[in-house]
Amino acid sequence: MELGPIAKTLIRNKIRFLLIGLEVSLTLAIVLNCINMMQDLQWQIDRPTGLDEEGIIVVRSRPFSQDFREEGYLENSRKADLELMRNLPGVLAADTFSHVPLSGSGSSSGYKPLGAERHTLNCNYFVTGPSGVDTLGVQLIAGRNLTLDDITEAESKNVLITKAYADSLFPDGDALGKQIQGRTAENPDTIVGIIEQMHGSWPSWPFVNNVMIRPGETGSVNWGITYMVRAKPAQINGLARTLEEELLKLNDGRNVRTETLAEVKADTLGTNTAIIKMLAVVIVLLLLVTALGIVGMTSFSVTERTHHIGTRRALGARQVDIMRYFLTENWVITTSGILVGVGLAYTLNYALVTFVNGVKLEWPLVIYGILGMWIIGQTAAFIPAWRGARISPAVATRTV
Amino acid sequence: MLSMTAVKKIYRTNSIETYALSGIDIEVREGEFVAIMGPSGCGKTTFLNVAGLLDTFDQGSYLLDGQDVSRLSDASMSRIRNEKIGFIFQSFNLIPDLDVFDNVDVPLRYRGWNAKKRKEAITESLQRVGLSGRIKHLPSQLSGGQQQRVAFARALVGEPSLILADEPTGNLDSHMAEGILDLLDEINQDGATVVMVTHDATIAKRAHRLVRLLDGQVVEADSVPHRSAFSLVESL
Amino acid sequence: MLFYQIRLAFKSIRRNPVLSMLMIGGIGIGIGVATVFVTAHYLFSLNPIPEKSDVLHHVQMDNWDPNRGWDDNDPEDIPDQVTYRDMVNLMKSDIPTYQGGSFKTFLYVYPDPEMGRPFKKITRMCFSGFFKMFEPPFQYGSGWDLSADENLEPVVVLGPEVNQKVFGGENSVGRMIRIEDRDFKVVGVLDHWRPFPKYYDPHNGAFETAEEVYMPFEFFRLLKVRSAGNTSNWQEFDWSDDDQYLASEAIWIQFWVQLDSAPQKEAYFSYLNSYVEEQKKLGRMQRPTHNKLLSVMEWLDDRGAVPEEATSLMAISLLFLLVCALNLIGILLGKFLARAPEVSVRRAMGASRFSIFVEHLVECETIGVLGGLLGIAISIGGLEAVNSLFDNEFSFSLDGNMLVVSILLSLLAGLVAGMYPAWRICTIPPAVYLRER
Structure with a gap:
């Protein structure tokens, strides 16, 4: 409506409106980048890992009895433990594991196609038995699972790898049955199965999708044995306690600790959660400060122009017209701030991407940010504008 | 044009009630030029506010152009102010951020005319007050008399039937005041009803009829002349 | 004289308590947030063994x-x-x-x-x-x-x-x-x-x-x-x-x-x-x-002992403080200019431009310092909250240096935010406002 006159008024009071515009633009830039960071951190928590996170209990058996140092004792204990676990009601699968996925602790190695003249590609490997795949809840999409023979036959080096890793090793998609080697060509491994998806130990590792499952029975006197047990999610809390009790009944010469995989993951990604919360608080406070700034600024505009409002009212402006005047003025300021703010947001994002490993700002988020900023601006301006609208037209005849 | 019967306006502050208008009866015919006079605090401004629908009143009745305006919504009152009334204020009340053109434009904006029609009306109105050459000036770049002329242009641009002037020469020297009063005369000649509030007897003389207010009441009023008779006097 | 000016400042702050709360609250939040994240960053970059770190x-x-x-x-x-x-x-x-x-x-x-x-x-x-x-x-x-x-x-x-x-x-x-x-x-x-x-x-x-x-x-x-x-x-x-x-x-x-x-x-x-x-x-x-x-x-x-997140958060919190300072400038400007007639009268009565400037700057600093005190309170609470988010034995806490930093931040914020509004009010031509009223 009165864009022309409003613009003129703004230009004549430039400093004050410049300030609030700048405040809006900085706020938009900061908020967009904060939300962008939060989304990335949240995505690391939420994205599918291929694992049955809600249905897995991690059991750590740490032997302290000297019996475990006897030949064969550890192996027998492992056998007995697994038998007990698998026979507990509600248990779907159980096996030993060298490391726990999503735990922040694991082993990585590099492989390449046998005989290839290039650098090896990183992957995160886990050693487990034939029930490992079922225990993790990952899906085998090609080839076969590991068998007992894969473990017991000393020379056998059959492995499973994730599709992501298979595709990076063999871009043609023909990884199944191929042989791969480490740094040297001695003892190559054969890919016998491909897993649809599985995350490794370090959620923020760039190669988190590159995972290999190797056959083996793990455990040592020093580190003890790590098991994972899969059950229906509804049952796992009760089952965790039962497991602790039953395993100790079986052999008391050790400490047994259980936690769910969901807990392990929450622990590993605890920093993410903490930063998300901090950023949320910062965003809320920032928007609060900016909104209050807009309220204050519009209030001043109204107070300062009491007489003009009276005059306008005398000249026939309705209350609605006055409201609209201030809301439009606010809209013009907010919008100019937003325009600059979008530029600032991308600049700040560029800095974050370049100097610290930030993630790129996506435009849909920017659109939401603009809409949000408009709403906040109009809402904040509403109360003082309403107050302005209620100024009596009789003010016009008052000699100041 | 304007007819008030027993209009009362009461200001309440805590427990004290002050009558700003304690029963005003006044009648202004179409085409008249009436001066309302009285000392400070007599209720002149309140009268003007009520007459111009800038303020509500508590009792009595008020017919403007034959329409009862005592119980109107804000939007309707705004519309009447915008279309039927032109205000001229003592302190001009120009909007300092806007140039001459935009100031005159203000009432038209609320009328919803298109840009072309507005521009024509503004140019014409400014021509009438002799300020066509200063369209882009800001109020602060004009003399007091010029500012008041802009205010006139603004009051006239919507072609109101009633002009309400509040001490229009109060902030001007006598030379400028003369010019402004001539302008008022001219407007009146062109057919608008003019009601001017002032405390200055010499200025009040320029009107064709005088109404005196004291303590919120009409204490003395010349009889209401007939329009034709009045014109006759003028033409002599 | 300074004491008089501080008293004037407090009077002015009390005269419009809502506005003053807005100003002090706004800058206090800014200083509080900035102190929390500057402290966190500082603790990461702290010398763990100052007496021997060179040997x-x-x-x-x-x-x-x-x-x-x-x-x-x-x-x-x-x-x-x-x-x-x-x-x-x-x-x-x-x-x-x-x-x-x-x-x-x-x-x-x-x-x-x-x-x-x-x-x-x-x-x-x-x-x-x-x-x-x-x-x-x-x-x-x-x-x-x-x-x-x-x-x-x-x-x-x-x-x-x-x-x-x-x-x-x-x-x-x-x-x-x-x-x-x-x-x-x-x-x-x-x-x-x-x-x-x-x-x-x-x-x-x-x-x-x-x-x-x-x-x-x-x-x-x-x-x-x-x-x-x-x-x-x-x-x-x-x-x-x-x-x-x-x-x-x-x-x-x-x-x-x-x-x-x-x-x-x-x-x-x-x-x-x-x-x-x-x-x-x-x-x-x-x-x-x-x-x-x-x-x-x-x-x-x-x-790179300082985690990148700590650096990002510190940068964000300093920008936050900048927003709060802009906010403060805006409100102060409005508040001071609304006072132009009063200042004109003071000027007419012989107050020099400089004394008007100082008087207003003192008011800004007073608001800055009050905001700083609030900010310290907020940052102590904030660091507690940050500690509760990380279940570590180690805890972030304010030390003497950081208290000094937040006081300096508040003085600086008051000065930066007050400079322009105080300059504006002291340079208004008194005649204009005296005539109009």
């Missing part, structure tokens, strides 16, 4: 794969730990005042069965030099002697937690404690010690707690333990074979030396260089020679 040096050399460097993305980067054989060889030097490699692992501690079940505790396998170099505070006793390293005497130093669990917190020096499959004699008990960041072994996070058990390095063979920290390797060998493992290029030891003077450091660096040259002749370390002898702060810098 302690971390030793690194490039023993990596001749065909592929330590870091694909950074050819300058070299392995960040050392091999067992290099540590043993280098420790033959008598140049450093103190020296020694160490690594962390987890060992079972067996308390008297009446005191409780056996428990695993984070343990550092190290040399006597560890205590001389890093100077952890002792409650009882001290570290062990060089001879205990050489003769592999079964001695331990305990942390306060283990001492509490096993000996009820008493002076346990001279008593025996069972760890894994043998008995050790307690020679010292540490007081609470929380180096932050954990500079001598930051590989598993700056927050990691100090070890609770310390014993002579070479016991790792007898106890058959391996590092629980990072172990990196580029060759293939049988990990379960101790001889192969110890002769390999696997790195898992943090090796530190204390070099008290520049000549000593020079001497040691040339010793290190000549050692590497010697190894090259033996066919090892075929990459370009690139040895590092970094002091504590250089080492932490090199590793």
Whole structure:
């Protein structure tokens, strides 16, 4: 409506409106980048890992009895433990594991196609038995699972790898049955199965999708044995306690600790959660400060122009017209701030991407940010504008 | 044009009630030029506010152009102010951020005319007050008399039937005041009803009829002349 | 005069309490948030051992794969730990005042069965030099002697937690404690010690707690333990074979030396260089020679001890403070200009432009300082909240320096925000406002 006159008024009071515009633009830039960071951190928590996170209990058996140092004792204990676990009601699968996925602790190695003249590609490997795949809840999409023979036959080096890793090793998609080697060509491994998806130990590792499952029975006197047990999610809390009790009944010469995989993951990604919360608080406070700034600024505009409002009212402006005047003025300021703010947001994002490993700002988020900023601006301006609208037209005849 | 019967306006502050208008009866015919006079605090401004629908009143009745305006919504009152009334204020009340053109434009904006029609009306109105050459000036770049002329242009641009002037020469020297009063005369000649509030007897003389207010009441009023008779006097 | 002006400022603040609360609250929130994240960042970049950070040096050399460097993305980067054989060889030097490699692992501690079940505790396998170099505070006793390293005497130093669990917190020096499959004699008990960041072994996070058990390095063979920290390797060998493992290029030891003077450091660096040259002749370390002898702060810098998130958050919080300052400028400008008529009267009565300026600036500073006090309160609460988000033993807290920083921030914010509005109000032409009213 009165864009022309409003613009003129703004230009004549430039400093004050410049300030609030700048405040809006900085706020938009900061908020967009904060939300962008939060989304990335949240995505690391939420994205599918291929694992049955809600249905897995991690059991750590740490032997302290000297019996475990006897030949064969550890192996027998492992056998007995697994038998007990698998026979507990509600248990779907159980096996030993060298490391726990999503735990922040694991082993990585590099492989390449046998005989290839290039650098090896990183992957995160886990050693487990034939029930490992079922225990993790990952899906085998090609080839076969590991068998007992894969473990017991000393020379056998059959492995499973994730599709992501298979595709990076063999871009043609023909990884199944191929042989791969480490740094040297001695003892190559054969890919016998491909897993649809599985995350490794370090959620923020760039190669988190590159995972290999190797056959083996793990455990040592020093580190003890790590098991994972899969059950229906509804049952796992009760089952965790039962497991602790039953395993100790079986052999008391050790400490047994259980936690769910969901807990392990929450622990590993605890920093993410903490930063998300901090950023949320910062965003809320920032928007609060900016909104209050807009309220204050519009209030001043109204107070300062009491007489003009009276005059306008005398000249026939309705209350609605006055409201609209201030809301439009606010809209013009907010919008100019937003325009600059979008530029600032991308600049700040560029800095974050370049100097610290930030993630790129996506435009849909920017659109939401603009809409949000408009709403906040109009809402904040509403109360003082309403107050302005209620100024009596009789003010016009008052000699100041 | 304007007819008030027993209009009362009461200001309440805590427990004290002050009558700003304690029963005003006044009648202004179409085409008249009436001066309302009285000392400070007599209720002149309140009268003007009520007459111009800038303020509500508590009792009595008020017919403007034959329409009862005592119980109107804000939007309707705004519309009447915008279309039927032109205000001229003592302190001009120009909007300092806007140039001459935009100031005159203000009432038209609320009328919803298109840009072309507005521009024509503004140019014409400014021509009438002799300020066509200063369209882009800001109020602060004009003399007091010029500012008041802009205010006139603004009051006239919507072609109101009633002009309400509040001490229009109060902030001007006598030379400028003369010019402004001539302008008022001219407007009146062109057919608008003019009601001017002032405390200055010499200025009040320029009107064709005088109404005196004291303590919120009409204490003395010349009889209401007939329009034709009045014109006759003028033409002599 | 200043007192008068401060009184005027308080009057003005009281005159419009809502507006003043807006201003003080706004800038207070800004200072509070900025203080929280500046503090966090500052604590990460803090010198963990100021009195010795220049003399302690971390030793690194490039023993990596001749065909592929330590870091694909950074050819300058070299392995960040050392091999067992290099540590043993280098420790033959008598140049450093103190020296020694160490690594962390987890060992079972067996308390008297009446005191409780056996428990695993984070343990550092190290040399006597560890205590001389890093100077952890002792409650009882001290570290062990060089001879205990050489003769592999079964001695331990305990942390306060283990001492509490096993000996009820008493002076346990001279008593025996069972760890894994043998008995050790307690020679010292540490007081609470929380180096932050954990500079001598930051590989598993700056927050990691100090070890609770310390014993002579070479016991790792007898106890058959391996590092629980990072172990990196580029060759293939049988990990379960101790001889192969110890002769390999696997790195898992943090090796530190204390070099008290520049000549000593020079001497040691040339010793290190000549050692590497010697190894090259033996066919090892075929990459370009690139040895590092970094002091504590250089080492932490090199590793990027400050997490990137902390840097991002600090940058964001400073921008936040800028927004709050802009906000304050806007409100102050409005408030001051609304006061133009009053100021005109003062000017007419003879107040100089300068005194008007100072008067208003004092008001801004008063608001800044009140905001700063609020900000400190907010930041104390904020740091508490941050601590509760991280379930670490370590906690962020304000120290004297940071209090000074937040006070300075508030004065600066008041000054920056007040400058322009105060200048505007003192330069208004009084005549205009006097005439109009």
